[in-house]
Amino acid sequence: xxxxxxxxxxxxxxxxxxxxxxxxxxxxxxxxxxxxxxxxxxxxxxxxxxxxxxxxxxxxxxxxxxxxxxxxxxxxxxxxxxxxxxxxxxxxxxxxxxxxxxxxxxxxxxxxxxxxxxxxxxxxxxxxxxxxxxxxxxxxxxxxxxxxxxxxxxxxxxxxxxxxxxxxxxxxxxxxxxxxxxxxxxxxxxxxxxxxxxxxxxxxxxxxxxxxxxxxxxxxxxxxxxxxxxxxxxxxxxxxxxxxxxxxxxxxxxxxxxxxxxx
Amino acid sequence: xxxxxxxxxxxxxxxxxxxxxxxxxxxxxxxxxxxxxxxxxxxxxxxxxxxxxxxxxxxxxxxxxxxxxxxxxxxxxxxxxxxxxxxxxxxxxxxxxxxxxxxxxxxxxxxxxxxxxxxxxxxxxxxxxxxxxxxxxxxxxxxxxxxxxxxxxxxxxxxxxxxxxxxxxxxxxxxxxxxxxxxxxxxxxxxxxxxxxxxxxxxxxxxxxxxxxxxxxxxxxxxxxxxxxxxxxxxxxxxxxxxxxxxxxxxxxxxxxxxxxxxxxx
Numbered sequence: 001x002x003x004x005x006x007x008x009x010x011x012x013x014x015x016x017x018x019x020x021x022x023x024x025x026x027x028x029x030x031x032x033x034x035x036x037x038x039x040x041x042x043x044x045x046x047x048x049x050x051x052x053x054x055x056x057x058x059x060x061x062x063x064x065x066x067x068x069x070x071x072x073x074x075x076x077x078x079x080x081x082x083x084x085x086x087x088x089x090x091x092x093x094x095x096x097x098x099x100x101x102x103x104x105x106x107x108x109x110x111x112x113x114x115x116x117x118x119x120x121x122x123x124x125x126x127x128x129x130x131x132x133x134x135x136x137x138x139x140x141x142x143x144x145x146x147x148x149x150x151x152x153x154x155x156x157x158x159x160x161x162x163x164x165x166x167x168x169x170x171x172x173x174x175x176x177x178x179x180x181x182x183x184x185x186x187x188x189x190x191x192x193x194x195x196x197x198x199x200x201x202x203x204x205x206x207x208x209x210x211x212x213x214x215x216x217x218x219x220x221x222x223x224x225x226x227x228x229x230x231x232x233x234x235x236x237x238x239x240x241x242x243x244x245x246x247x248x249x250x251x252x253x254x255x256x257x258x259x260x261x262x263x
Numbered sequence: 264x265x266x267x268x269x270x271x272x273x274x275x276x277x278x279x280x281x282x283x284x285x286x287x288x289x290x291x292x293x294x295x296x297x298x299x300x301x302x303x304x305x306x307x308x309x310x311x312x313x314x315x316x317x318x319x320x321x322x323x324x325x326x327x328x329x330x331x332x333x334x335x336x337x338x339x340x341x342x343x344x345x346x347x348x349x350x351x352x353x354x355x356x357x358x359x360x361x362x363x364x365x366x367x368x369x370x371x372x373x374x375x376x377x378x379x380x381x382x383x384x385x386x387x388x389x390x391x392x393x394x395x396x397x398x399x400x401x402x403x404x405x406x407x408x409x410x411x412x413x414x415x416x417x418x419x420x421x422x423x424x425x426x427x428x429x430x431x432x433x434x435x436x437x438x439x440x441x442x443x444x445x446x447x448x449x450x451x452x453x454x455x456x457x458x459x460x461x462x463x464x465x466x467x468x469x470x471x472x473x474x475x476x477x478x479x480x481x482x483x484x485x486x487x488x489x490x491x492x493x494x495x496x497x498x499x500x501x502x503x504x505x506x507x508x509x510x511x512x513x514x515x516x517x518x519x520x521x522x523x524x525x526x527x528x529x
């Protein structure tokens with residue numbers, strides 16, 4: 001366990017190194033948030049919906065703030081797979097799944113915290129109507145934090161599965177683009193899931209992608225009432241376990257039939 | 264004229280070299296198709312839920328999406344040297360070799376890269392244009408076709424000009440400055456919807472500083488017979504010149520910046 005913790009710590013430090021890039025990224029993200037909020041406000045002005053505009057505005061800001069969590073983070077590993085550098089990792093006396101899980105988690109956690117803090121600060125200062133609304137209640141906010149943590153565990157498990165597939169195909173850019181699109185669409189980044197057609201809601205909220213950010217955000221904005229929280233958390237937990245379980249199996253299988261490229 | 268010939272010959276050669284790996288090419292083109300189709304789906308879902316956006320109906324919105332998509336990705340295909348490859352050329356010192364040859368730097372940069380995978384994005388954009396104009400019941404006339412052609416052509420110059428801002432920053436700082444993405448990619452995201460739905464500050468930004476509204480929205484609104492702000496028809500032919508103006512300004516800035524270029528030495 002200690003080894004995984006130190007991997008986590010190392011990656012966390014690395015993530016803190018590139019502060020300049022973070023500032024640029026945050027400003028960019030804020031700008032995109034502003035554009036989206038204005039767009040949805042204009043749409044709502046024409047035809048109000050059952051989901052209140054405040055909830056959509058909150059949805060946009062939280063999505064933008066934790067955007068980094070969704071982004072595939074470990075470009076280095078993809079290179080390693082292509083160049084054969086992965087052989088070095090295989091020599092480590094560690095479980096590879098755990099090793100990469102710790103790395104990915106460090107990147108996603110630090111990356112998104114670093115960006116979320118200034119983003120949300122900025123979003124609170126905006127004029128009324130554009131600003132991030134406060135959470136519906138204090139208990140809801142606490143559940144939101146738990147839910148977000150579960151979402152993080154879930155997205156790391158999901159990314160590890162993607163990695164496992166990459167190990168099989170080498171040039172996975174096509175597959176990866178597909179997975180990326182699924183991720184961006186069904187986690188609510190391109191369009192809030194709350195604005196998808198009502199008849200789709202049952203299906204899309206049950207997908208693993210909805211567990212990452214959509215579920216926590218809906219608790220924050222009150223789309224999910226507190227009474228529903230146990231159910232939401234249960235679904236998240238089940239997906240996390242299922243994804244992590246199949247990830248472990250996939251990695252174990254991969255390791256047995258791994259061909260290392262080059263030398 | 265000579266320059267143009269050179270450009271098209273380079274494009275031909277680059278295209279051939281890219282098609283050497285047909286499987287990889289097809290796969291990536293398909294990936295692009297899926298991505299752009301996803302963007303279009305978002306617009307369709309928005310229309311499905313909200314029906315309309317102020318005076319703009321479903322067909323109008325698809326048309327706006329299409330004109331932006333076609334323009335932006337045409338630029339990415341043919342201007343790949345500026346929109347994608349330039350920061351790498353500065354960092355690796357590859358730009359130095361261009362300084363030795365008896366042609367303009369910008370010409371050579373543009374001649375050095377092409378991105379044909381984007382063709383699938385343009386297919387989606389064209390589909391959106393066709394569906395949009397059908398649904399909006401556009402009656403095509405010669406002036407309207409001319410306005411569309413002009414908007415796309417000058418829009419390409421605008422996008423190229425905006426990407427040159429990043430190139431100029433890059434010449435001074437070597438690092439690529441992602442902040443500029445806010446204006447290029449941000450502009451694309453914002454202006455795939457008509458400009459008049461946005462609050463004043465964004466409207467000013469995309470009309471005066473990065474004039475997407477002037478080059479694309481004014482002619483598009485004219486084609487859809489819903490003139491933007493009620494402006495007369497001739498504005499649809501004059502306003503897009505703003506795109507050429509941005510390019511001209513950025514060209515001058517680029518040339519100045521090149522005088523300060525210091526090789527990374529690698």
